[in-house]
Amino acid sequence: MGLKARVDTVLHAGHAQPKSYEKIKNYAFGKVVGTGTYGEVKEATRLSDGQVVAVKIVRKKRLSGCEDLVDREMEALQGLHHPNVIHFLDWFESRDKYYLVFEMASGGELFARIVERGRFSEKDAAHILGDILSGVAYLHEHHVIHRDLKPENLIYKDYEPDAKLLICDFGVAKLYHDDNEIFKTMCGSPGYKGHGKPVDMWSIGVITYTLLCGYNPFQSDDEVAFLQLIKDGKYEFHDRYWKHISDDAKDFIRKLLQPDPSARLTAEQALAHRWITHKEVPEHNLLEHTRENLCARAKFRAVVDDIRVAQSLEHHHHHDDGQPHAHRPVGDHPPDHILPNPAPAHAKDALSALQERQELENDTTTISGQGSSSSDPERQKRENAAGGHPQGAQAG
Secondary structure, rough: OOHHHHHHHHHHOOOOHHHHHHHHHHHHEEEEEEEEEEEEEEEEEEOOOOOEEEEEEEEEHHHHOOOHHHHHHHHHHHHOOOOOOOOOEEEOOOEEEEEEEEEEEOOOOOHHHHHHHHOOOOHHHHHHHHHHHHHHHHHHHEEOOOOOOHHHHHHOOOOOOOOOOOOOOOOOEEOOOOOOOEEEEOOOOEEOOOHHHHHHHHHHHHHHHHHHHHHOOOOOOOHHHHHHHHHOOOOOHHHHHOOOHHHHHHHHHHOOOOOOOHOOOOOOHHHHHHHHHHOOOOOOOOHHHHHHEEEEEEEHHHHHHHHHHHHHHHHOOOOOOOOOOOOOOOOOOOHHOOOOOOHHHHHHOOHHHHHHHHOOOOOOOOOOOOHHHHOOOOHHHHHOOOOOOOOOOOOO
C-alpha cells in the first residue's frame, strides 16, 4: 500500500487506528536497541514462532517534508532475499507511527568484530569484501542502490564465528527502473540524473582501504583540501602500514576509488577481481600493525566519522561555481601517526549542504534544495552513542 492510500485510510477512519495496526498484537516488544532522527528500534518477539526481530518505529510527525522515506525503504527491500542483505519481514502503522519489521542482526558491526579478533589477515579481508560485494551485486541486479554503505551498516547476524555479514539500513536507498531514470532526492526535490551504482562502489573502496590499515584514505584538516583530495582521488599507501599488503589489494582499491564514476569497477567486475578470487591472498596478521588504529572503540568511531564525511563529500566534485579548488597534497604519512581523527568540524558542518549531492556523478549537473536530515551531526552523535547496534539502530 502506498503512502497516500495509507493516509487516506487514516483520514477516513477519523480517530480509529489503521487496519494494519492489528498486527501489533503479533509481537511482544522488548528493549530499545537503537535511536535515530525519526524514531527508535526495539527488539521484539514474533509470537507465532518465537523469532526475535528488530522493529524500526518511525514517528510520522518527524517525517515532515520527507514522507516518502518509509515507502522508499519498503519498496527497496520488498522481495529481496540474499544471505548478505537484511531481510525485511513485515510492516504496519498506527495513527502516528510506522513499524518496519526486520530480521534481528545482533552480532556487532564489522570493524568492532575485527577489533575483538586476535588475528586478522588480508585473506580475511578479501573474504569479507566478497560477502559485501555479493550482496551489493544482488542489490544492483534488482535495481537497488544502497547509497549509504558504511561500516556501521555492515552488521553480523549473530556472534557465531561463521555468522553472516548483513548489509543494513536502506533508509536512503534508491529503487530505479532505468539507468537513465531521473532520480528524486530524499525529500522529493529534483535530483541527479545518471550513474547511481558507482556511488556504492566508491564506498566499498573506502571501506576496503580502511579495513586493511585502520584509517581513512583521504586525510586533511582543511575542508577545501579535503574536498579536492576526494575529487582528484589523491591518497597514498603509506609504507608503514601497507608494506605487507599485496599489489592485488592495492589494485582493487585503485579501481574502486576512481574519481570518474564510469571508470570504477562494477560489483560483478569487483567480484571477479584477482584479489577476491585468488586463493593465494597473503595471511600476514594485519592487527600486528593496525591495532593502534582499531583496538579502541573511541578511536574506531573517529574512523567511522571520517568515512561518513568522506563518503558524503566524494560526490561534491565542484563548488556551485563549477570551478575546482587548489589542493594540498597528502603528506608523507597520515596525520598524528595514523591515529584516526574525526573529520574537521567545518567539514561536518558542510554535510547539510552537501548531502543533497549524494548521487553526483555528472559534473555538469546542478541541484537545488537543502540537505537532508540524515546528515545532521546531532543524529550522528545519537547513532554513535548507540554503540554496536542491531539492524535498524539508525532509526532514521
